[in-house]
Amino acid sequence: MIVGLIYNIGIQLTDAALHGGALMNDKLRKGVEGRKNTFNILEKQIKPSDKTLWFHCASLGEYEQGLPVFKALRTHYKTHKIVLSFFSPSGYEIRKNTAIADVVVYLPLDTKNNAKRFLDIVNPELTIFVKYDIWPVFLKELKKRKQRAILISAAFRENQSFFKWYGKPLREALFAFEHIFTQNESSKALLNSINYDKVTVSGDTRYDRVTSQLDIDNTLDFIAEFKDQKLCIIAGSTWSEGESMLINFINEQADKDLKFIIAPHQMKAEKIEQLQRQLQVPTVLFSEMENHKLSEAKVFIVNTIGLLTKIYSYADIAYVGGALGSTGLHNTLEPAVFGIPIIIGNHFDKFPEAKALIDHGGMFSISNQKAFNEILGKLISNKDIRLEAGHKNEAFIKKNTGAVVQVLNYLRIL
Numbered sequence: 172m173i174v175g176l177i178y179n180i181g182i183q184l185t186d187a188a189l190h191g192g193a194l195m196n197d198k199l200r201k202g203v204e205g206r207k208n209t210f211n212i213l214e215k216q217i218k219p220s221d222k223t224l225w226f227h228c229a230s231l232g233e234y235e236q237g238l239p240v241f242k243a244l245r246t247h248y249k250t251h252k253i254v255l256s257f258f259s260p261s262g263y264e265i266r267k268n269t270a271i272a273d274v275v276v277y278l279p280l281d282t283k284n285n286a287k288r289f290l291d292i293v294n295p296e297l298t299i300f301v302k303y304d305i306w307p308v309f310l311k312e313l314k315k316r317k318q319r320a321i322l323i324s325a326a327f328r329e330n331q332s333f334f335k336w337y338g339k340p341l342r343e344a345l346f347a348f349e350h351i352f353t354q355n356e357s358s359k360a361l362l363n364s365i366n367y368d369k370v371t372v373s374g375d376t377r378y379d380r381v382t383s384q385l386d387i388d389n390t391l392d393f394i395a396e397f398k399d400q401k402l403c404i405i406a407g408s409t410w411s412e413g414e415s416m417l418i419n420f421i422n423e424q425a426d427k428d429l430k431f432i433i434a435p436h437q438m439k440a441e442k443i444e445q446l447q448r449q450l451q452v453p454t455v456l457f458s459e460m461e462n463h464k465l466s467e468a469k470v471f472i473v474n475t476i477g478l479l480t481k482i483y484s485y486a487d488i489a490y491v492g493g494a495l496g497s498t499g500l501h502n503t504l505e506p507a508v509f510g511i512p513i514i515i516g517n518h519f520d521k522f523p524e525a526k527a528l529i530d531h532g533g534m535f536s537i538s539n540q541k542a543f544n545e546i547l548g549k550l551i552s553n554k555d556i557r558l559e560a561g562h563k564n565e566a567f568i569k570k571n572t573g574a575v576v577q578v579l580n581y582l583r584i585l
Contacts, residue, residue, distance in 0.1 A: 201260040205277035213254070213292045216274040222251045225295035226271075227278060229304035230259035232502065234266055236324050237301040239379045239575040241271045244297075247584045254293050258304060265476065278306070286312040297582075299323060300348075305333075307340045310347035322351045323578055324376045326523065327358040334361055352578055355523060373577040375524065381508040382572050389484040394432070397455070397465040398485055402551065403430040405486035407479050408501035410436055413492045413516065414446055416543045421470060422451045424544060429551065432482060434473040436492060436501070443474045480505050488550050488557065490514045495538070500525055503534065510565035512550050512557055514543070533564030 217223065226241055228234040234257070245253060255272035257263040267275045279285035286309045298313060298320040305322075313320050322345075332338035333345060342365050345351070352373040353359050359370045406417055414435065421431055435442065447454050455468040457475050465471070473482065483489060489506035493499050495516030503525055506513055517538040519525040528534035535550075537543045550557045 198260050201264060202258075202277060205260065205263060206279050209276045209279050210288060210292070212274060212276050213289070217252060217254070217292050219294075222248075223254055223293050223295045224248055224251050225254045225256070225293055225298045226301075227256045227298070227304065227306075228258075228262055228301045230257065230262040231265055232262075233301040233304065234262050234269075235380055235502070236375070236377045237299065238271070239376055239383060240299065240323060240578050243575065243579050243584065244299075244582075245271055251296065254295070278309075281306045281308045283308055283312075285309075290316065290318070294318075297321075302326060305341060305344050307344035310344040314347035320348050321578075321581075322348045323373075324354055324574065325351050325358055326354045326375075327361045328521075329361060334365065350581060352574065352581075354574075371577060371581070374571055374574040376574045376578070377502075377504050377524070378568055378571040379573070379575040381502075381504045382568060384480055384484075384505070384508060389481040391478065391481055391485070393460055393465060394471070394482055394485050397432070397468060397471045398430050399466040401428050401430045402487045403432065403485055404488045404490065404547070404551075405432045405434070405483060405506070406490040407434045407483065407492065407506065408436045409433055409490070409492035410496055410498055411442075412495040413490065416495075416540050417490065418446075418449045419540060420544055420547060422449075424548070425452075425469075426551070427469075430469065430471075432471045432473060432485075434479045434482065436498075438474060438476065443472060447472060483511075484509050486511050488512055488514070488547065490547075492516075494518045494522075494525070494536075503528060504568065507533065507564040508568045510561040512560035513564065514546055514550075528564060528567060531563050531567045533560045533562075533567060535560075 224244060226237060228237060252273040253271065255269065255275045256278040258278055263275065263277055269275065279289060289309070290312055295318060298318065300320065300322045302324050303326065310320065327333065333341045345367055350369045350371065351362060352371050354375045356372055359372050362370050406413065414433065417431070417433065433446070435446065443456065447456065450470055452469040453467060454470040454472060455463045455465060457473045473479065483506040486506060486509065489511050491501050491503045491506065491513055493501040495518065500515060500519050500522045503513055503515060507528060513528065513534045515525060515534060515536055517536050519536065525534065529536055535546045537546055
């Protein structure tokens with residue numbers, strides 16, 4: 172009772188903090204405004220007679236993780252309406268028009284009134300949560316109504332609240348899932364430690380997601396023109412700390428025949444302009460490429476979203492941002508599937524796939540300019556090392572596919 176009260180107070184404080192932060196932060200403002208519209212959108216789009224499925228993702232990464240399962244369910248449940256919910260604007264704003272769902276909304280905050288109203292409207296035949304975004308009140312209401320819910324690609328750590336003495340509300344939420352598919356054995360062991368035993372170690376659905384990228388046409392003529400058959404280093408989802416290392420390397424050490432593509436995580440015009448100013452070599456922006464002969468540029472800055480996954484197919488070496496600072500490592504599996512070596516920062520403890528790729532020999536971690544220069548220089552100059560590391564990444568991805576099949580078999584739609 173006391174722990175539940177503390178959780179409810181925490182939700183109220185979160186609400187107040189989001190509203191306060193929205194006054195100064197555009198991302199928070201979009202989330203606050205979006206949640207105000209959720210019930211209006213649902214009431215307009217969902218009829219009481221509709222059969223529905225509900226998919227929930229914290230943000231864009233979890234959406235991409237769940238996408239192979241979502242696609243299969245979209246194909247199987249042709250007459251159902253699919254409701255897709257996000258917590259983060261970075262997921263909602265990019266995927267609000269996805270063909271996977273009939274309705275895309277922000278999930279309201281985790282209160283009893285919100286949970287009852289949401290489920291009264293949506294009334295899902297099946298609910299799928301992805302990875303870790305557990306909403307205890309919503310899940311308790313699902314269980315009360317005896318509605319099916321599963322959790323896929325779950326990854327747990329011992330220091331999480333589920334496994335602490337004060338984590339009872341979150342533990343109870345886990346028991347609302349009829350089945351949990353985990354990424355690894357350690358997550359299963361943690362669930363078993365709290366007497367949850369309806370668990371399958373299926374692996375991570377992201378491996379299936381990135382593998383599906385190989386089945387589509389990844390051709391981008393403007394990237395091929397820019398690359399001009401030269402060795403190409405692609406830096407994806409970069410932040411300032413990684414960009415500074417790239418800039419130093421490009422300005423001071425890079426051979427004239429090398430090509431660099433930088434896809435910054437932050438797309439603000441002033442950030443892009445600053446990046447371009449610091450580079451002392453011919454540079455072209457995606458937004459201005461029609462005015463340039465692309466083959467003559469040394470650096471291509473991708474100041475748009477949605478292309479990075481395809482662009483990785485042109486890489487000989489990749490750098491993935493986020494792990495040099497505190498923002499969190501971005502998706503390393505997207506370049507790995509194309510069989511190329513990858514460089515990341517040194518803060519990757521919460522990313523088991525990164526540790527596995529490093530241990531497997533296809534990924535390299537650096538923490539400073541000297542290490543960055545040495546690793547990148549070696550991969551550029553030694554073709555055998557570069558190709559061997561890339562092959563190791565490709566093999567690792569292939570070895571770890573299959574999570575989606577296990578989920579679909581459980582749901583009996585294969």
